[in-house]
Amino acid sequence: MADVVLKAVEKVFGSERVVKSIDLSVNQGEFFSLLGPSGCGKTTTLRMIAGLETPTSGDLLIRGERMNDVPINRRPTNLVFQKLALFPHLDVFDNIAFGLKLKGLPRPEIARRVDDMLDVVSLAGFERRRVTELSGGQQQRVAIARALVNAPAVLLLDEPLGALDLKLQLRLQRELKRIQRSTGTTFIYVTHNQAEALTLSDRLAVMNEGRVEQIGSPADMYLHSATSFVASFIGRTNLIAGEATFAGGEARVTDGALSVVLDDADAPADNGRTVLSLRPERIVIAPKTPMANGIDATVAEVEFLGATVLYRMRIADGRILFVQALADTPPLAEGTAVRLGWGKDAAVSIRSTTVAEDVE
């Protein structure tokens, strides 16, 4: 069942179309992310769902009810703000109890629910602390508790981990996931961090310039990126664009010195321009058995990442191919000449959007 549905939702600020006819459907109990670079309209979309912005056109439904004209304080959503916005004049308990008190619940009930929520976010015993005395990670948890304690149909999170250091981010990511699973609340999570979105989400929507580029599971997005933007925004990829020719059940796409062979079923059947995404880890260095595709290259740059090594390999026409290999042997030296190979199924045909931006 869909908890949140957006139908052709648009938002115009002045003369700028910030959100361009978005269609979305978020399922109940789902961890759904809106992922995209800054200025892509993801935060505006979230704020429209929260009720902090009104859609210029289109329909916004939450649990089947049209919400366009429902004011923010009557929506079954709660928002965790990017800047947290914990009330500095209230302690932890009163921050979390803020929404419950407004609902006029009896005091023992409020105390019980706040206590439960403090357990959920692992902050039991912090009731009377001032929020300004807490660490960034603790403040983050109070912000989540303050929103979640109201048992919203949908919890909205606007880059809530953005201001924290990496280690804390990773820890809170796991905690967020745990909280989401244990409460079964629908989460809509806005982030520009693709690793975060891939780690957390059941499904995600990649946004670019006010549009949704693709919606799907993290694995789907990565393995079957629909557009060149998605392919290069999620992880790293080699984009190959050229005309496809077909012969003997195979398609061949040629782009400069690169020529890629794949099953013709995997390439669009027309003879137009085809764009392929070839992930760096699908390329094999010095294959022991012959592969369907091969090219000579020299190592231009080496980036040792720990478990893997990322190479920038220069090919005959001077372009760079990204190649990622397990670091099971010492990395190749710069200038080494190598043979690269990949299978027929390695490259994936994608829809070309506007020329993919270099998101590196």
Place this chain on the structure above:
Amino acid sequence: MSAVAAAPASGRRLSRGARLGLLLGPGFICVVLPFVAAMALLGAYSLNLRDTTGAGLGLSVWSQFLGDPFNWRVIWSSVQLAALSTVITILIAYPTAAALLRVRNRFYLVVAYVALFSPLLVSVISRSYGWLLLLSDTGFVNQTFGLFGLGPYRMVFNETGVIIALVHVLLPYAVLPILNIMTQVPPVYREAALDLGASGWTVFRQVTLPLTLPGVIVAAEIIFALSISAFVTPSLLGGGRVLTLSRMLYDNIGLIEWGMAAVQAIVLLTTALAVLFVLERVNRATHAARQD
């Protein structure tokens, strides 16, 4: 520390104390010295140093002043007048500041600031006589009331006129500190409260007002101090019928009653300080609760 001291110094570097002294010097000479000197003199005068009554050095003036219930009534009415002016000024200044915060257009903002500060551009004499003309029984305001069959209301030579004129001139002093603190409260608190289900009024009562209260208290302190010591406005608009401490003080100087004038000056100062002290305690309490 010794390593630092042993390091080759530039030779011209002043010590921390010397720099502090230079920074504080002008202010100290202009404000603190005269204040201490004046207080010492006032103290001495209040003990009948410049004897005009022949009672000799001592507490005779003090007991004369404090023993007269009339003087207590004047003190009380001065405090009341100042408190009422303060409350009314704050009540007008708060929404004014909130409105100014929302003005985006630069031109309108300039217009608003000019309007706000216009009372300060006019000398106190012409401003007060202006109010007399406006508020007198046959003045513009009462004539306007008359068109609707109302009035005339007595608004000059009583406390009403004094308060109107004080609020008018003190408003900018209240708007600025309140506006200042409002700009320091990010709008996201308001959004968060709304998101948690609060109505506009609840947001104001439970979030905006507590967070802006320190600015309100600073404004109240300024307005109270200025209005309890105001002299020209209460004199002109009160027409001698509104008796305040500052007015009594002035009269005694005119009568060369140095001892009594000194006692009243000290009482005036003490009263103002007592109220400021209370307000500052409230401020501390709210600050402690905010602590950011």
